[in-house]
Structures are given as structure tokens and as C-alpha cells.
Amino acid sequence: MSEHRKNQSSFPSAAEDLELVRQSHMENPSYRLAYADDEFLLRDDLRAVRLQLEWLKPELIQQEHEIESTIVVFGGARFSDTPKNKENQNLLKNSSYYDVARELSQKITKLSIQHDHKEFVVVTGGGPGIMEAANRGAADVGGKSIGLNIVLPHEQKPNPYITPDLCFQFHYFAIRKMHFLKRTKGLFAFPGGFGTLDELFETLTLVQTKKIKSLPIILVGKEYWQNLVNFDFLVDQGAIDPKDLDCIFYADNAEDAYRILTNYWDL
Template sequence: MSANRILRQRNFASAQEELRRSAPARGAQEQTPSYRLAFADEEFLLREELRPVRMQLELLKPELLQQEAGIEATLVIFGSARIPEPAQARAALETAQRSGDADAERRARKQLEFSAYYEEARRLAEIVTRETQACGTPIYVVTGGGPGIMEAGNRGAYETGGKSIGLNIVLPHEQHPNAYITPELCFRFHYFAMRKFHFLMRSVALVAFPGGYGTLDELFEALCLIQTGKCRPRPILMFGREFWSRVIDFDYLVDSGMISPGDEKLFRFVDSAEEAWQVLEHEYDLKNNAQCSTP
């Protein structure tokens, strides 16, 4: 053994080593829950009093794994899990038309209309992934990891040969990860708060496609943090001017004094993947950035 290696030896056994060399339990004392190593005692870690520790673990695990993967900049894509892929939407409309159910046909037509957003989310992820892979700091797409718009974002990155991240959440009706997330970057959260924290930690921009309560929650948390100066400004792109203008009357919020004049400028509307990319390209000068030039 070299002297250099001896100088760098650990002074204490690692937790893994300690666990591996633990002998099988003998006697009544060693078989009790109190005798288990705390870090290997699942029952103990799941106690109500250990919630702060579990929250810290949910902060640390994705953070460390993304650090190890070299991920420094992300584009966050928010949007509804209920927006289908166009081919699926067309097939659903044909089925509804054959059924003779007018309400079902009306809903299916609306789904087909909204499926255009799936395609735009997929194309935006494809453009961002392709155009920044040669950068010194590539931009990775991150989504909530589920179906709909989330699937479209991960799919766009996958289809252009890039990696992407999925931040899944445990729900009463289980949400499974979509098939396009890079497996080693597929995370699962218990706490919504920790999940939203990770959405923002590395984000250089956020894109909100049409969605419901979950999308609104994620969008307004980002707007509030930027408005109050709790995090640095960054582009917030609301995809689909017609949808968002009907859902939220920002002019009325200003007129009624609920937000200050200028707060409506914390975001901007976009209506195509190319328009969204142009905003990012301009904001970060990606076109003239030598680090992003093709070798």
C-alpha cells in the first residue's frame, strides 16, 4: 500500500460499510426496533416527527444527483396532463362521432384543438435541446414527469437525442413517469413544496402551457417569487395568448390595484415554439455565444 493512499484513508467506516458488516440479530435486545441503525430504520424515518428530515432528503437527493450529472441550466415546461397527443386526440374524436353522443363529441373536438399545444411543447423541447447541446452549459428540459404537456416536453428532448428531467409527484391516483424521461434523471417527490423548489433551482426560463390548478399553482409561485424579489428575474413565457387572456384578466388586476403597474410585464405571451426560442436566444445571447457555436 502506497504512503499516498494511506494518507487519504478514511478515519471512520462509511454508513454502507457499517450496514454491510452488521451481524444478524441475536437475542431479544438486538431484535428490537430501538437497536436498529437509525439511518436503516424505515419505520423510524417515517415517523411524524421526522418530517423535517424527510423534507431535507427530498431537497438533497435530486440536488446531488443533478450536480453529479453536470446539470446547471434548465428550461421548465409546465402544462396540463390532460392534453393528448394529436393522433390520440383525432382517434378519440372519431370514436365520439361514431357513438352519436353530442357531449362526447364536443369534448373530443376541444381535446383535438388543445392537442396542438402538445405538438408545440414537443417542438420547443426539441429546439432547445438541439440548439444548446454544443453549449458549455447545455439547457436541459425539465417537466413534472407525467402525461400530456409534460410527456411532450420530455419527448422532444428524447427525439433529438438529448437528456431531460422528470419531477414526478406521489398522488392519490398514481401518476406514472412518461416513457421519454432520461431514467437516471427521473425523480419522485412526496412534498409538493420540494418539487416546486427543484423546478426553480436551475431554471433559466419557465414556459406555462394551458393547464389547470397544478399549472396555475406552479406559474403563480414563480411569478410571486420574482415579483417579491425572492428569486432572480428570468423569462416566464405563457404559451397561448388566447387561453391565458381568458383564464386570467391581468389588466383588471392592475386596474383594481391588486398588482402594481409593471407586474404584468413579469411574463410574456408566446404562440409558437419558434417565438419562445427567439425569446430565450435573445435573453441569453445564445446565437452569439461562442460556447454554443458548432465545433
């Protein structure tokens, strides 16, 4: 059967019917087609539909780009290559990881290019700081990268290095988190704050409870993470099992971080 015949339908498309309704010049909201009625779609009663739409749009677009696996890079929005408060020595130190994240993403994206951008595509939260560095590293080597942005009052607008066709926007944190982990084969957590911790611990919980398959979780910046989280204390207290730490690795530079990923998957 020809492509033309396969794409034909006996029914008018939604776009065609929408144009007909617009030509009718009926102003009453009740006459609007439901899928083109913003006021209707934003009602509390339609939350389930909006959740579904936020899942489907990025999912279908990634399918169209034939993206089969991703590598997640988390990290602080405030740790940029040019920190505003240069008198804060800790901020300066942690901002040095901007360059590490950029170099790491270059390495991962070169691997992704070898797989025709179908595997190991870098995905970030789409904002500034470490997220920008990772998207920038992918752009440096001519590769694709994904940005999963979310509407926030501060610190969140798409950085300019995300592949435009793969720059998404979310209202719901929960759906955004699902997209981070749907295809991932590895997670790199750089120094960060509440958002980074939230995403890291959600991933650890899902691996521990076997809600997602095991994957390498690489904490970049060993001193930072060991000062922040005492995982051994949790083991000593009986709160977690020692084997729950098997997926956690530490690295301080891009080369070591990349080696952990490739060794884990025998690449």
C-alpha cells in the same frame, strides 16, 4: 495526493456498518441503525429530516451531472397527443399543443447539447400530456431532460422519455417546487389546470417579490391564457404594478416561444 488516498477514511462507511448489523441477526427494531430503519424515518417527528432528504437527493444528483441551468415546461396532464374524449373540441384544440411542446423542447435541447448538457436542460413535472411532450422532444434529439414526479393517486407516473438518471420522485410539493425554480432560466406554461396555475402563480409571485431573479415566463397559447387570466384587470384594480407584467410573454408556436427565450438571454 492520489485519488485512492483522498477517498480513504479511518472510519467504516455507513454501508459497511449496515452490513455488520444485518449479520448480527438482531430482530428488535431498537437495534436497527437509524438511517436504515424505515419505520423510524416515517415517524411524524422525522418530517424535517425527510424534507431535507427530498431536497438533497435531486440536488446532489444534478450536481453530479454538472447541470447548471434548466428550462421549465409546465402544462396539462390531460392534453395528450391522443386525447381520450375526441368529441370535446376544446380538449382536441388544447391537445394540439402537445406537438408544440415537443418541437419547442427539441429546440431547447439542441441548445443544451451545445452547452454539454450543463445549461438549459428541460425539466418537467414528469407526468403525461404536455410534460411527456417536453421530455419526448428532448429524447428525440438525443438530449437529457429531467422529470420531477410526485406521488399522486391519479395522472402521475413517470413518462418513458425522462432521462432515467434524472427521474426523481417527491412526496412534498414544496420541495418539488423549489427544485423547479432552483436553476431555471425560463419557464414555459402551456394550457393546463390547477397544477399548472399553481406553479405559474408561485413563479410570478417569487419574481414579483424578488425572491428569485427575473426570468422570461412564456405563456404558450395566447387565446387560452388571455381568456383564463385577465392580468390587465389586476393592473386596473391596483392589485399589481404594470411592471409586474414585464416578465410575461405570449407565443402560439414553438418558433416564437423559442425566439423569446433566446432574445431574452441574448443567445
